Amino acid sequence: MAGYVEMYRLGKTYDTPNGPAIIVEDFNLNMAKGEYVCLLGHSGCGKSTVLTMVAGLNPITTGGVVVANHEIDGPGPDRGVVFQSPCLMPWMTALENVLLGVNQVYPHGTKSQRHDIAAYYLTLVGLGNSLHTRASSLSQGMQQRVGIARAFALKPNMLLLDEPFGMLDSLTRMELQEILLEILVRDKVTTLMITHDVDEALFMSDRVVMMTNGPRARVGRVFEMPFQRPRIRAEVLDHPDYYDLRGDMIEFLEEQDHKKLKADAEKLEAKKRAEAEAAIA
Ligand SMILES: Nc1ncnc2c1ncn2[C@@H]1O[C@H](COP(=O)(O)OP(=O)(O)OP(=O)(O)O)[C@@H](O)[C@H]1O
Numbered sequence: 001m002a003g004y005v006e007m008y009r010l011g012k013t014y015d016t017p018n019g020p021a022i023i024v025e026d027f028n029l030n031m032a033k034g035e036y037v038c039l040l041g042h043s044g045c046g047k048s049t050v051l052t053m054v055a056g057l058n059p060i061t062t063g064g065v066v067v068a069n070h071e072i073d074g075p076g077p078d079r080g081v082v083f084q085s086p087c088l089m090p091w092m093t094a095l096e097n098v099l100l101g102v103n104q105v106y107p108h109g110t111k112s113q114r115h116d117i118a119a120y121y122l123t124l125v126g127l128g129n130s131l132h133t134r135a136s137s138l139s140q141g142m143q144q145r146v147g148i149a150r151a152f153a154l155k156p157n158m159l160l161l162d163e164p165f166g167m168l169d170s171l172t173r174m175e176l177q178e179i180l181l182e183i184l185v186r187d188k189v190t191t192l193m194i195t196h197d198v199d200e201a202l203f204m205s206d207r208v209v210m211m212t213n214g215p216r217a218r219v220g221r222v223f224e225m226p227f228q229r230p231r232i233r234a235e236v237l238d239h240p241d242y243y244d245l246r247g248d249m250i251e252f253l254e255e256q257d258h259k260k261l262k263a264d265a266e267k268l269e270a271k272k273r274a275e276a277e278a279a280i281a
Pocket residue numbers: 014015016021023041042043044045046047048049050214
């Protein structure tokens with residue numbers, strides 16, 4: 001079935017000193033408009049590689065990505081990206097940082113219209129009183145809010161989030177999860193988010209896509225979330241399927257770990273055998 005976002009046979013090979021390394025291979029995923037998908041997998045399996053290819057920041061080796069009927073061939077304002085650290089211009093204010101993108105996307109808007117858009121999104125993320133504070137004086141959580149406002153202010157078709165709450169304390173993290181969900185659901189933005197946190201994936205997403213371990217990582221299992229929107233944390237936690245789903249996801253990750261340990265042991269064994277044979281010859 002065609003999707004609003006289609007990743008088809010997506011693959012990435014990096015050149016390394018030891019030769020080409022096939023990190024992602026045959027990664028297939030379709031997303032409906034407005035859908036929220038979380039990508040989960042072990043560290044180093046290739047999650048950021050997939051996300052940066054969709055963002056157009058990382059050249060695709062094989063396959064392709066279509067967003068809203070357009071095959072992507074580089075970055076564009078139709079896809080907003082938020083990383084773990086927001087990379088703000090430290091000498092500019094929160095407002096000026098958001099305006100950097102807004103000015104590019106709305107070049108024909110008046111100065112006051114562009115100001116209003118930037119101020120509106122900053123207010124939504126709770127920074128209405130810090131519009132004119134320099135980024136360097138904002139806390140990490142506030143800077144991440146600016147990063148989220150900056151991505152939303154561009155009105156993207158798709159939002160790509162790479163562990164956006166990874167560096168925040170748990171209270172700020174929970175608050176920002178809720179703010180983000182509220183804006184995303186209201187604006188029906190299609191979202192792909194990387195997280196290491198199973199509970200975050202359960203709370204935020206419509207589907208959780210589990211990646212196999214690399215090399216040649218691909219989609220391993222897909223879990224559908226049965227929780228209603230708007231999401232209320234206590235209701236999600238109380239849902240009869242919550243702990244079963246959580247258990248299945250953790251089991252998948254553990255299985256991948258065992259497979260990796262087994263593959264590593266076999267590789268080591270083969271290396272020792274080859275060395276022993278070479279010594280005899
Ligand atoms: N530019 C590059 N050149 C060579 N190898 C790379 C490059 N970028 C990433 N890799 C390798 O590709 C693999 C996947 O990296 P990636 O960052 O996509 O994983 P990840 O699942 O997002 O990891 P994490 O959860 O730790 O952020 C890793 O082994 C990494 O070392």
